[in-house]
Amino acid sequence: MPDTRRITSADVARHAGVSRATVSYVLNATPGQSISPATRDRVLRAAAGLGYAPSAAARTLRTGRSDVVLCLLPDWPIGNEVGDLLGNLSTALAREGLTFVVHPGSRADRPIAEIWKAITPAAVLSFTDFSDAETEAMRAAGVALVVALLGRAGRHGRELEVPQQLVGRRQAEHLLATGHTRLGYAYPDDPRLQIFAEPRLAGVRAVVDRQPATPVGEGGAPEPAVVVRDGGAPGPEPLVEVVPLDVAPAAAAVERWRAAGVTGVCAYNDEVALAVLAGARALAMTGLAVIGVDDIPAARLAVPPLTTVTTDQRTLAAHLATTVVAAVSGRPAPILHTADLIRVVVRDSA
Amino acid sequence: MPDTRRITSADVARHAGVSRATVSYVLNATPGQSISPATRDRVLRAAAGLGYAPSAAARTLRTGRSDVVLCLLPDWPIGNEVGDLLGNLSTALAREGLTFVVHPGSRADRPIAEIWKAITPAAVLSFTDFSDAETEAMRAAGVALVVALLGRAGRHGRELEVPQQLVGRRQAEHLLATGHTRLGYAYPDDPRLQIFAEPRLAGVRAVVDRQPATPVGEGGAPEPAVVVRDGGAPGPEPLVEVVPLDVAPAAAAVERWRAAGVTGVCAYNDEVALAVLAGARALAMTGLAVIGVDDIPAARLAVPPLTTVTTDQRTLAAHLATTVVAAVSGRPAPILHTADLIRVVVRDSA
DNA sequence: CTGTTAGCGCATTCAA
DNA sequence: TTGAATGCGCTAACAG
Numbered sequence: 001m002p003d004t005r006r007i008t009s010a011d012v013a014r015h016a017g018v019s020r021a022t023v024s025y026v027l028n029a030t031p032g033q034s035i036s037p038a039t040r041d042r043v044l045r046a047a048a049g050l051g052y053a054p055s056a057a058a059r060t061l062r063t064g065r066s067d068v069v070l071c072l073l074p075d076w077p078i079g080n081e082v083g084d085l086l087g088n089l090s091t092a093l094a095r096e097g098l099t100f101v102v103h104p105g106s107r108a109d110r111p112i113a114e115i116w117k118a119i120t121p122a123a124v125l126s127f128t129d130f131s132d133a134e135t136e137a138m139r140a141a142g143v144a145l146v147v148a149l150l151g152r153a154g155r156h157g158r159e160l161e162v163p164q165q166l167v168g169r170r171q172a173e174h175l176l177a178t179g180h181t182r183l184g185y186a187y188p189d190d191p192r193l194q195i196f197a198e199p200r201l202a203g204v205r206a207v208v209d210r211q212p213a214t215p216v217g218e219g220g221a222p223e224p225a226v227v228v229r230d231g232g233a234p235g236p237e238p239l240v241e242v243v244p245l246d247v248a249p250a251a252a253a254v255e256r257w258r259a260a261g262v263t264g265v266c267a268y269n270d271e272v273a274l275a276v277l278a279g280a281r282a283l284a285m286t287g288l289a290v291i292g293v294d295d296i297p298a299a300r301l302a303v304p305p306l307t308t309v310t311t312d313q314r315t316l317a318a319h320l321a322t323t324v325v326a327a328v329s330g331r332p333a334p335i336l337h338t339a340d341l342i343r344v345v346v347r348d349s350a
Numbered sequence: 351m352p353d354t355r356r357i358t359s360a361d362v363a364r365h366a367g368v369s370r371a372t373v374s375y376v377l378n379a380t381p382g383q384s385i386s387p388a389t390r391d392r393v394l395r396a397a398a399g400l401g402y403a404p405s406a407a408a409r410t411l412r413t414g415r416s417d418v419v420l421c422l423l424p425d426w427p428i429g430n431e432v433g434d435l436l437g438n439l440s441t442a443l444a445r446e447g448l449t450f451v452v453h454p455g456s457r458a459d460r461p462i463a464e465i466w467k468a469i470t471p472a473a474v475l476s477f478t479d480f481s482d483a484e485t486e487a488m489r490a491a492g493v494a495l496v497v498a499l500l501g502r503a504g505r506h507g508r509e510l511e512v513p514q515q516l517v518g519r520r521q522a523e524h525l526l527a528t529g530h531t532r533l534g535y536a537y538p539d540d541p542r543l544q545i546f547a548e549p550r551l552a553g554v555r556a557v558v559d560r561q562p563a564t565p566v567g568e569g570g571a572p573e574p575a576v577v578v579r580d581g582g583a584p585g586p587e588p589l590v591e592v593v594p595l596d597v598a599p600a601a602a603a604v605e606r607w608r609a610a611g612v613t614g615v616c617a618y619n620d621e622v623a624l625a626v627l628a629g630a631r632a633l634a635m636t637g638l639a640v641i642g643v644d645d646i647p648a649a650r651l652a653v654p655p656l657t658t659v660t661t662d663q664r665t666l667a668a669h670l671a672t673t674v675v676a677a678v679s680g681r682p683a684p685i686l687h688t689a690d691l692i693r694v695v696v697r698d699s700a
Numbered sequence: 701c702t703g704t705t706a707g708c709g710c711a712t713t714c715a716a
Numbered sequence: 717t718t719g720a721a722t723g724c725g726c727t728a729a730c731a732g
């Protein structure tokens with residue numbers, strides 16, 4: 001078996017008859033270095049011919065940062081949609097030469113520091129907030145960007161906040177448009193989902209109140225503008241009920257809605273919506289409009305088929321990717337165009 | 351702001367009044383090196399006091415391998431259960447000092463080589479097969495273990511093969527035990543799921559034929575025991591129908607089953623099972639027994655509530671983790687005890 | 701038995 | 717364009 005030593009930049013240099021420094025300059029297209037096209041070509045040719053691939057470890061050691069973007073997953077169950085988002089994000093970042101990896105598993109297992117120290121990432125993404133100390137530690141260790149996609153405090157990030165609110169808005173708008181004035185909100189049972197549920201509920205409230213909850217489009221703007229009532233006549237508050245994924249408690253919630261005159265329910269997601277449907281069925285109650293979120297496969301197969309709201313994960317992922325790339329290369333963050341991001345899929349349930 | 355330089359082993363050495371070599375020996379508990387308890391203690395104290403954390407990049411550069419285990423996800427949508435498995439795997443590997451990361455996104459985006467080269471992993475896991483060239487390249491680059499969890503060729507791995515077969519077996523056994531003799535199999539529409547579907551279907555066939563399909567338990571054992579027909583009378587082949595996640599085509603499949611006298615259907619997973627249920631409902635057909643896989647939240651909320659089969663992801667993950675750790679440290683692979691791995695959750699649909 | 705010296709692994713980048 | 721230093725930890729060879 002032939003000797004399988006790694007091919008290093010020194011090999012390339014030797015073959016091209018230049019120094020390793022030159023090789024580095026050529027391969028990295030280092031700005032401010034003038035290399036003659038001839039040498040340049042020799043180097044490129046040698047590199048290709050030898051099948052040279054730089055050592056990620058050495059590069060990381062030297063520059064203090066790898067080309068990896070790390071995403072920390074929360075410990076609660078992630079659904080298909082998040083999986084989708086991650087896939088798209090991976091694709092989008094790949095286009096920019098960044099490798100996207102995800103770390104599943106709770107923070108409880110290991111201090112998060114151990115995770116990023118093992119990777120030396122260029123950027124770290126998370127759904128929940130980091131403590132200030134953690135953020136500071138990462139920054140100090142050379143991580144270019146630390147983003148909490150959601151969460152309350154986060155002075156950086158919350159890149160998912162607006163889309164989540166929009167989800168709630170679209171739900172409420174659809175129900176209002178179909179003649180329902182008294183709305184209910186089916187809140188998830190699992191407290192860990194609160195971080196997603198709150199902005200969605202806020203979106204619903206915003207529509208019912210005829211008031212924007214939080215400005216759309218933040219980008220790198222220093223301070224999100226303050227909420228302004230626009231003076232429209234506020235409708236009644238949506239009646240919030242926690243709905244576990246079980247028929248009996250769901251039926252109880254439906255009963256309470258009925259008593260309060262609620263005719264349309266925005267559910268946290270399709271699963272919760274399915275529970276509401278099951279609850280209504282158990283009560284033999286018809287005519288309650290329900291709208292979910294995500295359009296999971298089971299939604300179209302439900303009785304009745306579930307009306308729901310979907311997000312264009314591809315666009316969202318592209319935006320997130322651009323944000324990350326911008327931060328890593330020191331450019332300003334882009335703004336998110338939310339126009340067609342969220343769509344209502346109308347079926348029979350609402 | 352205080353100078354935030356990294357703390358290196360040299361710093362620890364200086365503070366402890368020893369050489370860097372000694373620090374390394376102490377911190378790695380290098381076998382075959384005797385260091386006096388006194389020195390040892392000084393080093394440990396200094397390291398702790400300074401908050402020393404070794405540079406993963408330098409370590410990787412030197413040893414040629416990081417402490418990261420990389421899992422490549424297929425490009426098809428992964429469900430909650432796989433997410434669950436990954437989470438448990440992460441936890442189990444963390445206990446062994448390994449960092450688990452997942453790369454979502456299709457192989458089409460980027461040659462897979464770019465991904466592992468960016469990480470320099472200790473092990474690479476994948477659901478689908480690698481080409482021999484890929485496997486060889488990784489081996490040569492120092493990856494200790496390359497496992498394809500599923501797939502046909504894989505001379506290494508297929509660690510998930512047996513559990514998947516077992517899933518099918520449990521489904522069929524349940525249906526047979528409840529008096530159904532003529533079975534159908536609801537095959538998924540998406541061809542990418544074939545890799546999971548085939549072993550499951552094989553499990554069903556094995557039960558119907560009264561013959562084990564593939565030996566249980568492979569581990570590092572030299573030769574898996576051979577398949578033995580037990581001479582029972584083989585029942586009729588399960589009638590396989592592809593069932594898309596839509597009511598109309600699902601109804602068509604149900605119709606064909608009815609015509610063939612099928613009374614019990616094993617579905618690829620809960621979603622497919624839900625489609626079968628929806629199809630039967632569309633036909634106003636009652637009495638068709640359906641059993642799914644995964645126990646997704648929608649299963650219990652279905653009409654009728656869906657009987658399904660679940661896997662103990664925790665146990666499975668622990669086994670996978672042990673396998674990885676064994677390979678990385680050169681020990682023999684463990685064997686999987688499949689006794690209570692798969693359970694039937696009985697509800698109304700079967 | 702204890703601990704040290706010295707050089708390696710590989711690419712980046714400053715100063716010449 | 718290049719030589720040489722740098723980032724950080726590992727480990728074979730060796731001295732006390």
